[in-house]
Amino acid sequence: METTVAVVAEHRLGLVNPVTYEAIACALEILRIRPSRLVTITIGEDSEEAGRQIAAKTGSQVLALKVPGLEEFNGDAYRTILAGLLAELEPAWVCIPGTSQGLDFSPGLAVRLGQCCISNVERVVERDGEPAFARSLFNGKIVAELSSLIAKTLLMVQPGAFSAVFTGSHSPGVVETRTIEWKSTHIRSLGFRIAQSADSALAEASVIVSAGRGVGSKENLDLVRRVASLFSKSTIAGSRPLCDLGWLPYQLQVGQTGATVTPDLYLACGISGAQQHLAGMGGSKFIVAVNTDPNAAIFNVADVGVVDDLEGFLSDLLEESNACSHK
Amino acid sequence: MRILVCVKQLLEPETPLCIDESGRWVNISQTTPRQMNRFDEYALEQALVIREQTPDTTVDAISAGPESCSTVVRRALGMGADHGIHLLTGDQGYVSPIRTASCIALAARSRKYDLILAGVMSEDMAQGLVGPMVAEMLSLPCATSCIFVRVELAKASVYVEREIEGGRRQALELDLPALVSIQSGINKPRYPSLSNIMRANRQKLEVISTVAAEPSRSCEDLLHLSYPRKTRAGVLLEGTRKDKARQLLRVFRERSLLH
Numbered sequence: 042m043e044t045t046v047a048v049v050a051e052h053r054l055g056l057v058n059p060v061t062y063e064a065i066a067c068a069l070e071i072l073r074i075r076p077s078r079l080v081t082i083t084i085g086e087d088s089e090e091a092g093r094q095i096a097a098k099t100g101s102q103v104l105a106l107k108v109p110g111l112e113e114f115n116g117d118a119y120r121t122i123l124a125g126l127l128a129e130l131e132p133a134w135v136c137i138p139g140t141s142q143g144l145d146f147s148p149g150l151a152v153r154l155g156q157c158c159i160s161n162v163e164r165v166v167e168r169d170g171e172p173a174f175a176r177s178l179f180n181g182k183i184v185a186e187l188s189s190l191i192a193k194t195l196l197m198v199q200p201g202a203f204s205a206v207f208t209g210s211h212s213p214g215v216v217e218t219r220t221i222e223w224k225s226t227h228i229r230s231l232g233f234r235i236a237q238s239a240d241s242a243l244a245e246a247s248v249i250v251s252a253g254r255g256v257g258s259k260e261n262l263d264l265v266r267r268v269a270s271l272f273s274k275s276t277i278a279g280s281r282p283l284c285d286l287g288w289l290p291y292q293l294q295v296g297q298t299g300a301t302v303t304p305d306l307y308l309a310c311g312i313s314g315a316q317q318h319l320a321g322m323g324g325s326k327f328i329v330a331v332n333t334d335p336n337a338a339i340f341n342v343a344d345v346g347v348v349d350d351l352e353g354f355l356s357d358l359l360e361e362s363n364a365c366s367h368k
Numbered sequence: 369m370r371i372l373v374c375v376k377q378l379l380e381p382e383t384p385l386c387i388d389e390s391g392r393w394v395n396i397s398q399t400t401p402r403q404m405n406r407f408d409e410y411a412l413e414q415a416l417v418i419r420e421q422t423p424d425t426t427v428d429a430i431s432a433g434p435e436s437c438s439t440v441v442r443r444a445l446g447m448g449a450d451h452g453i454h455l456l457t458g459d460q461g462y463v464s465p466i467r468t469a470s471c472i473a474l475a476a477r478s479r480k481y482d483l484i485l486a487g488v489m490s491e492d493m494a495q496g497l498v499g500p501m502v503a504e505m506l507s508l509p510c511a512t513s514c515i516f517v518r519v520e521l522a523k524a525s526v527y528v529e530r531e532i533e534g535g536r537r538q539a540l541e542l543d544l545p546a547l548v549s550i551q552s553g554i555n556k557p558r559y560p561s562l563s564n565i566m567r568a569n570r571q572k573l574e575v576i577s578t579v580a581a582e583p584s585r586s587c588e589d590l591l592h593l594s595y596p597r598k599t600r601a602g603v604l605l606e607g608t609r610k611d612k613a614r615q616l617l618r619v620f621r622e623r624s625l626l627h
Contacts, residue, residue: 183596
């Protein structure tokens with residue numbers, strides 16, 4: 042029997058979240074190693090509408106599970122519905138976007154189905170003719186390759202790690218619709234609210250000077266601000282750990298749980314470079330990293346790196362810049 | 369109510385790491401400094417806040433791991449947990465999250481907790497799997513990445529707000545007992561108090577050996593470790609600090625980022 046690779050799409054109110062296409066890109070890499078049938082699953086009120094878009098863009102066959110009343114993600118619903126469907130489809134691999142949604146329902150689903158579960162997959166590699174999966178450990182300082190010891194595996198795909206390029210040279214995939222009844226039990230959705238949207242300065246800036254916990258003290262943020270003010274159209278920003286300390290508002294947070302930015306220059310000051318941060322700034326046009334730790338993962342994604350004491354280096358940078366402008 | 373908080377011990381994030389001879393783990397000596405997973409500090413703090421607001425509440429802290437993990441359980445007591453449980457494993461190297469979850473679920477099952485809290489992920493592995501896996505093993509409703517938690521005892525439920533992408537929050541109501549994983553920034557974790565540290569040092573930890581009763585299934589195999597490859601040039605500037613500052617300014621000007 043032909044093996045199946047499934048993708049669980051992420052969509053809301055008829056709009057497909059682009060991470061879905063990254064998960065499909067991951068699935069296609071598995072297909073290169075192990076030719077299989079590809080099926081993308083959409084779930085909810087809007088499953089047909091979302092499914093049609095995915096089928097047209099990627100050519101993937103789509104199974105749209107129409108669930109009356111399920112307008113928004115509900116972990117309980119996803120686990121229950123997918124447990125039934127995956128037991129029937131028996132996919133060898135299921136690729137799920139590693140978002141707050143995927144990370145919510147997948148681990149429990151894997152336990153329920155007795156399947157292997159690997160999160161934050163960044164790359165698919167071939168080992169002994171089988172796909173294995175690379176992910177970061179220790180704040181990006183180490184890469185681990187993991188393989189499944191059992192026949193079925195749920196993969197959560199790290200957002201930003203796979204590039205989703207789909208050309209138009211395919212016919213749209215077939216969309217099959219099924220209607221499934223589901224009633225909420227122990228988890229009740231009470232809607233959504235906007236907590237803090239990203240500061241518009243982040244999207245508008247061509248230079249972002251960003252601080253991590255390595256800045257050491259709140260006072261040193263003043264140096265970061267002064268460096269930012271050397272540039273026109275600039276702003277400061279921060280990593281999540283810095284915002285958690287209360288040193289900057291979350292509106293200025295860059296990363297998977299904050300804003301995604303692509304400035305002309307991203308100057309990372311005292312940022313370790315964990316995957317969660319890279320997901321928000323990896324697409325910047327030019328990246329400069331300053332860190333005391335020569336092994337910090339941020340240097341692997343930087344165009345230019347400076348290993349030095351942050352406070353001292355930023356002070357010298359300001360001083361030298363002044364010296365030049367007075368010549 | 370009875371609350372359980374799952375805490376993990378990890379190496380200090382700044383620890384230099386070196387892949388060992390097996391190629392499957394990193395060299396870790398007994399003296400390598402360790403600390404509590406930052407996300408678990410938020411989970412524990414949240415449990416302590418709930419205890420302050422809810423009469424007759426006790427907070428247990430649990431950690432699975434080798435001998436050295438007893439210090440992270442003591443740290444939890446120092447922060448204010450009432451009771452510490454150390455699931456003593458003989459594990460070295462990579463531990464499958466399903467194994468850690470099985471150990472915790474086994475210990476938690478008979479103790480009838482109303483609420484189990486866990487950090488959203490660990491800083492070192494960043495998997496985010498153990499908490500929701502424990503929930504499934506105990507058939508508990510589960511919400512992850514919560515940035516607001518309010519217990520509503522009269523309704524036997526917990527109201528949570530999950531932090532999701534794009535600055536949005538998803539509001540949910542879960543029936544108790546439930547498992548909630550906590551996102552960082554939900555509160556300001558307290559430092560251990562002197563009186564609690566003294567109590568923690570006197571107090572006996574409950575040590576449960578999981579070696580005999582060990583649910584040993586692992587679903588994945590860690591094939592090998594490597595250092596990350598560079599995805600960009602990563603040119604390191606050299607010279608004195610002032611030299612490097614001047615070079616960087618030159619780079620900025622060449623790229624027309626500065627005038």
